[in-house]
Amino acid sequence: MLNVTLDKENGIALLEPHGALDRSDFENAVGLIDPYIEEAGKLNGLIIYTEKFPGWDSFGALVSHLKMIRNHHHEIKRIALVTDSAFGEAGEKIVVPS
Numbered sequence: 001m002l003n004v005t006l007d008k009e010n011g012i013a014l015l016e017p018h019g020a021l022d023r024s025d026f027e028n029a030v031g032l033i034d035p036y037i038e039e040a041g042k043l044n045g046l047i048i049y050t051e052k053f054p055g056w057d058s059f060g061a062l063v064s065h066l067k068m069i070r071n072h073h074h075e076i077k078r079i080a081l082v083t084d085s086a087f088g089e090a091g092e093k094i095v096v097p098s
Contacts, residue, residue: 002015010044011042011043011044013029014049015029015046017053018024020056021055023058037075043075045077052083
């Protein structure tokens with residue numbers, strides 16, 4: 001499950017995964033975030049807050065996640081990953097600063 005909270009005043013989305021992520025998690029996130037981006041032109045920030053990365057429940061969920069990244073990475077000004085997981089260290093090394 002992926003809880004998504006959108007702070008429209010500041011243009012920041014908070015994503016909190018709980019358990020293995022599935023396709024519908026990403027569809028729901030996009031359904032909440034896309035209308036805001038269409039109206040505002042961009043998202044000022046995206047915060048991913050999780051104690052540990054829960055993974056995906058299927059290969060289809062991973063593909064949905066990658067599509068979401070591909071379709072939105074130019075529309076998000078900053079991304080913060082708040083975690084104790086080793087995944088956070090790996091993410092830090094593969095993300096290219098803009």
